[in-house]
Amino acid sequence: MRKPIVIANWKMNKSLDEALDFAGELKAKLPHGTVAHVDIIICPAFLHIAPVALNKILPSGVALGAQDAHWEEKGAFTGCVSPVMLKDVRTRYAIIGHSERRRYFGEASPMLKGKLTMSMRAGLVPVFCVGEGLGDRQAGKTFQALDEQMAVLGDISREFLSDPSEFILAYEPVWAIGTGHNATAEQAQEVHVHLRELLTSYWGSDQAQATRIVYGGSIAPDNFASIMACGDVDGGLVGGASLDCEKFLKLIEIARGGENGK
Numbered sequence: 001m002r003k004p005i006v007i008a009n010w011k012m013n014k015s016l017d018e019a020l021d022f023a024g025e026l027k028a029k030l031p032h033g034t035v036a037h038v039d040i041i042i043c044p045a046f047l048h049i050a051p052v053a054l055n056k057i058l059p060s061g062v063a064l065g066a067q068d069a070h071w072e073e074k075g076a077f078t079g080c081v082s083p084v085m086l087k088d089v090r091t092r093y094a095i096i097g098h099s100e101r102r103r104y105f106g107e108a109s110p111m112l113k114g115k116l117t118m119s120m121r122a123g124l125v126p127v128f129c130v131g132e133g134l135g136d137r138q139a140g141k142t143f144q145a146l147d148e149q150m151a152v153l154g155d156i157s158r159e160f161l162s163d164p165s166e167f168i169l170a171y172e173p174v175w176a177i178g179t180g181h182n183a184t185a186e187q188a189q190e191v192h193v194h195l196r197e198l199l200t201s202y203w204g205s206d207q208a209q210a211t212r213i214v215y216g217g218s219i220a221p222d223n224f225a226s227i228m229a230c231g232d233v234d235g236g237l238v239g240g241a242s243l244d245c246e247k248f249l250k251l252i253e254i255a256r257g258g259e260n261g262k
């Protein structure tokens, strides 16, 4: 049984006051006991992680994540933040390989392998993102594009994988991100099954069955239930809709409804 998970990726949005207000609103409105049924993660800008964590205004059990993490523990890397620093300010998760990092910062497999490895070594749970572009999908090359991005996981040492809850995979088709055109439930399920087969080939069936695979790309309260109903979709990685606390609460409630049987 895989516990549903909803992850807010705020990207480069919100002022510090807005981030703190959101955390306070979530604390006031999140139904008691929800975190026993759904894992909830908030990924603010780096700069806002520490104040949100240290002010302790998030509801108990709601965790913080970073939107990226470096491949080294420390060193001469101007402008970067290491997994150890993130851990130090009570970050629990790190998004690695988001398509915006791949596209705007040229991140590719060798670098992402380093980021995954160092994050896990530092005790962060990676949320590793893969997703095909529109051209790949239109050319019938969706699986080919995903296979190339996934291959790095075959190299990840098994020493880190003793607990399946310590790794999350996110399927985010690039054409669905921020466009309002989410993948259909059928498209998401087809890809998630394929990704789980790849995980099985890398890590074995037990690990693959226990690893949560979340969908991301234009998730909204009116489309999430059908996606969550898919047998191999274990949660959502949410951009735009996660900026609004009311919408985010609705998504959490939908994920909670999908907790059975996975």
Ligand code: 13P
Residues within 6 Å of the ligand: 009, 098, 172, 176, 177, 178, 179, 180, 216, 217, 218, 219, 237, 238, 239, 240, 241
């Ligand atoms: P949107 O939900 O805004 O499409 O963003 C998805 C995403 O990139 C989350 O990481």
